[in-house]
Amino acid sequence: MAVSTSSATPVIATDDVFLAGCPSRTVLEHVTSKWGLLLLIALSEGEQRWSTLRRRADGISEKMLAQTLKTLERDGLVSRQAQAIIPPRVDYSLTDRGHELSALLVPLAAWAIQNAQDIIAGQNSTAT
Amino acid sequence: MAVSTSSATPVIATDDVFLAGCPSRTVLEHVTSKWGLLLLIALSEGEQRWSTLRRRADGISEKMLAQTLKTLERDGLVSRQAQAIIPPRVDYSLTDRGHELSALLVPLAAWAIQNAQDIIAGQNSTAT
DNA sequence: CGGTATCCTAGGAGATACTG
DNA sequence: CAGTATCTCCTAGGATACCG
Numbered sequence A, B: 001m002a003v004s005t006s007s008a009t010p011v012i013a014t015d016d017v018f019l020a021g022c023p024s025r026t027v028l029e030h031v032t033s034k035w036g037l038l039l040l041i042a043l044s045e046g047e048q049r050w051s052t053l054r055r056r057a058d059g060i061s062e063k064m065l066a067q068t069l070k071t072l073e074r075d076g077l078v079s080r081q082a083q084a085i086i087p088p089r090v091d092y093s094l095t096d097r098g099h100e101l102s103a104l105l106v107p108l109a110a111w112a113i114q115n116a117q118d119i120i121a122g123q124n125s126t127a128t
Numbered sequence C: 001c002g003g004t005a006t007c008c009t010a011g012g013a014g015a016t017a018c019t020g
Numbered sequence D: 001c002a003g004t005a006t007c008t009c010c011t012a013g014g015a016t017a018c019c020g
Helices: A023-031 A034-043 A048-054 A063-076 A097-119 B023-031 B034-043 B050-056 B062-074 B096-124
Strands: A076-083 A089-094 B079-084 B090-093
Touching: A023 A034, A023 A063, A023 B096, A034 A048, A034 A063, A034 A076, A034 A089, A034 A097, A048 A063, A048 A089, A063 A089, A089 A097, A097 B023, A097 B096, B023 B034, B023 B096, B034 B050, B034 B062, B034 B079, B034 B090, B034 B096, B050 B062, B050 B090, B062 B079
Parallel strands: none
Antiparallel strands: A076 A089, B079 B090
């Protein structure tokens, strides 16, 4: 009943990635998800069609492609342009916010590419 | 038999995040995993003990903490210093490579914090 | 072509209990 | 304190089939 503002449960908190259930964690998980990351990076190279993305993100299933694109669209990171023609044509591109984000993601991917060999190589140090 | 170097199967490929099964994807997934990301960012603030990390990464289970730290250590991103005392004390810190990486991750977290409110707010645009 | 709907399983992830 | 071991649950994610 008392105004226990200090020891109150951290309902949502202003913003701290470290707090469970905070929005930033959710967002972070969307954009750093396996396919989210890849699609954002792919789209950083420009607008692309569904089928192109599917080929680009090697190994992705149609389900995950649709699902991930929807999440990213919902998050306002990706924009979807459908044309009512036969056969259908749908293009996906980054929004401004998406571009802002991908600018952060691309260096990350570059880092991974540069360090991957080295990192994985050291995994089995039990070489003959 | 012929030197089909051009159309050869992409066994592992030099490095392309887009190719399934390539090392960079694996590394990227370690590093952008829910807890991996959080721990790397937490450690970017300096060496920390197990118990500190556990409290910091709100919601993490002991299992996931141990597992994630091991992966990061194996990847050469985190270093573990154990002291043979009672009670035990173990400190974790970033390696040089880990620091290099966290420099990329921190801005990402910052971006998430800044944009999260806005992004999540727009989720239920079907307001009454 | 660009999806959606359905089914199904591998393993990511939490809870608990125990140990050095 | 800093883990490990085990058990279970849940859902992310793949395969397939079908629709506009």
